Amino acid sequence: MAEERNEYLKKIELLVDQNPDYKLEAYTFVLAVLHDTVSRLSKPRHVAGKELLEGIRQYAIRQFGPMALTVIRYWGVHETLDFGKIVFRLVESKLLSKQPQDQLEDFMDGYDFEEAFGKYKIDDETL
Template sequence: MKEIESFLEKIERIMQGQGQYKFEAYSFIMAALHYTVTKLDKPRHVTGAELLDGVRRYALDQYGALARMVLNYWGIYETLDFGKIVFALVEVGILRKQPNDKIEDFKDVYNFEQAFDAGYKIEDKDEP
C-alpha cells in the first residue's frame, strides 16, 4: 500500500510542476512499459523507440479506433509527449534511464494520425 501511495504522491508532484498531462497519461505509460517488457524474450532495459512501438500497440489494443482521441484528451499529441512523461517519471525516481537515453529519442518517431487512425484494423472474427 505504501508503494501505491508513494507512486501517487510522486505523480502529484509531477503534475503540480508540469500540469501538462492528466494523471491517466502517467498511468498509461507505466502500463504500456509493462506491456512492452512482457513482449521481450527476457526482461531488459527498453529503448525509446522500443517503448514508443509498445505504446502504440498498447494504445490500439486498449482503445482501438479511439486511441488517438484518448491520448489527446490526456494532453498527448506527439511522440515527444511520451518522452516528457517518461523523463518526468525518471526525475521523481519511478523509472530509471541509461546514460545514453535522451529525450530526443522520442522526438517525431511517428505521426499520430498514421500510427493510431490508419494503424487500427478491425479484425473480422468470421475470416479463417
C-alpha cells in the same frame, strides 16, 4: 503493496501538479506500457525510446481501439516527444531509471499520430 502503489500515485500526482501539461492518466499509461513491453520480451532488459514508442502504439490500439487518438490527445499528448517528456519526468521523480545513452531526442518524430492511431482496423488477435 498498497502503500507502495499509493507512494507511486502520490509522486505522479505531484508531477501533474508541477507540470499540468499532461493528465495523470498519461503517466500511468506510460508505466503500464513499459510493464507490458518488458513482459513481452524473452527476458527483462532495458527498453529504448523507439521500442517504448512502438509499445505505446500497440498498447493504445489494444486498449482503446478506434478511440486511441482521442484518448491520447485528451491527456495532452500530441506528438511522440510528449511521451518522451513524460518518461523523463518519471525518471526525474525516480519512478523510472534510464541508461546513460537515453535521451529525450530518442522520442522525436517517432511516428505521426494520425497515421499510427487514426487508421484503426479490427485485427483477429484483438477479438
